[in-house]
Amino acid sequence: MTEKVLERRPAIVNGHPVSDSEMNGRMASAPVRPNRRFTSGITRRTSIRLFLTCVLVFGLHFATNTVREIYPALSLADHFSFDVSEYNGLHPDIFEMPGRGVFINNNPGASVMGAVPYFLARPIVDSIVGRVNAQRAAETNAQPQNYDSIYPMAREFYQRSRERGFDVKFGLGAAITQAFVMVPISALSVVIIYLILLHLTGRPRAAATLALLYAFATPVFYRTAQLNQNLLLAHFALFAFVLLWRPGSAADSSKRPFYFLAGLCAGWTVVLDYSGLVALTVLSGYAMARWLGSAPSERSFAQLGRFALGVAICGAFLMAYQWSSFGNPILPAQNYMPPANFSDAGYQGFSLPSADLLFDTAFSMRFGLFVSAPILLLAFYFPAWLRKGTRILERREIVFIVAFISLFFIFCAANQFGRMQFNTGVRHIVPVVPFVFLLTANVILRMPVIIASILGALGTYWMWCLTMYRDVEQGMGIPEAIKNITLGGFQLPWLNTIERMGYVQEASALPLLALSAVLIWIIWNVDGNSRRARA
Numbered sequence: 001m002t003e004k005v006l007e008r009r010p011a012i013v014n015g016h017p018v019s020d021s022e023m024n025g026r027m028a029s030a031p032v033r034p035n036r037r038f039t040s041g042i043t044r045r046t047s048i049r050l051f052l053t054c055v056l057v058f059g060l061h062f063a064t065n066t067v068r069e070i071y072p073a074l075s076l077a078d079h080f081s082f083d084v085s086e087y088n089g090l091h092p093d094i095f096e097m098p099g100r101g102v103f104i105n106n107n108p109g110a111s112v113m114g115a116v117p118y119f120l121a122r123p124i125v126d127s128i129v130g131r132v133n134a135q136r137a138a139e140t141n142a143q144p145q146n147y148d149s150i151y152p153m154a155r156e157f158y159q160r161s162r163e164r165g166f167d168v169k170f171g172l173g174a175a176i177t178q179a180f181v182m183v184p185i186s187a188l189s190v191v192i193i194y195l196i197l198l199h200l201t202g203r204p205r206a207a208a209t210l211a212l213l214y215a216f217a218t219p220v221f222y223r224t225a226q227l228n229q230n231l232l233l234a235h236f237a238l239f240a241f242v243l244l245w246r247p248g249s250a251a252d253s254s255k256r257p258f259y260f261l262a263g264l265c266a267g268w269t270v271v272l273d274y275s276g277l278v279a280l281t282v283l284s285g286y287a288m289a290r291w292l293g294s295a296p297s298e299r300s301f302a303q304l305g306r307f308a309l310g311v312a313i314c315g316a317f318l319m320a321y322q323w324s325s326f327g328n329p330i331l332p333a334q335n336y337m338p339p340a341n342f343s344d345a346g347y348q349g350f351s352l353p354s355a356d357l358l359f360d361t362a363f364s365m366r367f368g369l370f371v372s373a374p375i376l377l378l379a380f381y382f383p384a385w386l387r388k389g390t391r392i393l394e395r396r397e398i399v400f401i402v403a404f405i406s407l408f409f410i411f412c413a414a415n416q417f418g419r420m421q422f423n424t425g426v427r428h429i430v431p432v433v434p435f436v437f438l439l440t441a442n443v444i445l446r447m448p449v450i451i452a453s454i455l456g457a458l459g460t461y462w463m464w465c466l467t468m469y470r471d472v473e474q475g476m477g478i479p480e481a482i483k484n485i486t487l488g489g490f491q492l493p494w495l496n497t498i499e500r501m502g503y504v505q506e507a508s509a510l511p512l513l514a515l516s517a518v519l520i521w522i523i524w525n526v527d528g529n530s531r532r533a534r535a
Helices: 020-029 036-060 070-079 109-138 152-163 167-201 204-216 219-223 229-245 259-272 276-293 301-326 355-363 374-380 395-414 416-423 430-444 449-468 478-488 493-500 510-525 528-534
Strands: 011-013 016-018 094-097 101-104
Touching: 036 167, 036 204, 036 510, 070 101, 070 109, 070 167, 101 301, 109 167, 109 229, 109 259, 152 167, 167 204, 167 219, 167 229, 167 430, 204 219, 204 430, 204 449, 219 229, 219 430, 219 449, 229 259, 229 276, 229 395, 229 430, 259 276, 259 301, 276 301, 276 395, 276 430, 355 395, 355 416, 374 430, 374 449, 395 416, 395 430, 430 449, 449 478
Parallel strands: none
Antiparallel strands: 011 016, 094 101
């Protein structure tokens, strides 16, 4: 019986023959990769859980503040117009242009986004508002309703809004725009941070934990409570960055930058606020660097053209808004507003950077970024993100992040209106938060687990206190919120408002917080796929 001898052929790797010894060496040194379908399933479930957790917690901490972005949102939904004449006199940033109308001193991006869900909810809102106002009109002997607040301006605003029949409408408008704009977009940004860190580290649990830290230990938590263009700017800058970066795609040449979508997101930052010019400038530089860094065979000027087209679409929208509202497509709303505090400095409040305002933007006890979110101080440990053996980010992305953060701080130091943040908390510098956090995450990943856990818990509690107790104008500023919550108990901003309006007495936030804790436990512990597999 003759034994057949099989011819052994060399293995082929990347189109080249590899000997047995080389192949064995490659296999020994190669990392063990888990099943892709299994890991993608875990990633998808974790992303959904993160999203639902954020939606629940962000929504529960809704703040009823009637911010200036709400007025054009309501007017757009009601009249398809940016003219806010019916709300004239209710906000200091509302101004009148004779012969043209009444407008808000702000870019329209956040209001446009808020107008969409409010328009869809209008039949319900109009029905509720009409019923309440009719009932009040019928109660001829009713006592005047007061708003129990320590702030005279808050009491005056509530009284004037109630007299004009807008108080319920404003509350519902704030709730709708927060629930259907701020909450889902902030939750999406948390999921994106998770996916970024997962790609960079390959550690699912660490990535999910850090994503939760980003959600609840940074101003993302604080600012998601109400419609806010600064946080939306942060989100859209992050979206544009990720669409250009495509982290984790180095081994897959098919995953190229989404230039057009990145251009739309970058351009929309300017529609949200003129500080978006900083974001657009740095993102444009990063798009060019990303383009130059690709293989010559994969580059085309059409890619940069798509990015420019996305930016141009947003620019055309902003110019059309300014032309239709103010009669000039170039000059912003600030050019037409009446004199206000700090508007005499430079051009309508924008002057050369001030050292004291730069320091306050970072460390003020009322609105400083690193006092509001102390965990972000870890980003200052630059050896962790500069040393090649310890960093999770490549040099190109680090250069972008440092440039973005630095230029935004300089911009905020030149914007003299930033001095008025004492009554709103951290705000103008919020767009840098996702990028500062990426540097912070790099440091946390190198720390002992017990120390990182303690710092994370303290940072989350600190920000939670600020989110629950938002009156930082009086007393010690930010520490006042920590003291008030620690000694006085948990609060919910919207519940406080209802109590101050006299609709409830001594309402407790504990039952709602306990119910939320149960729901979060269910989100993270009930696994339908595992249950079906066992069946």
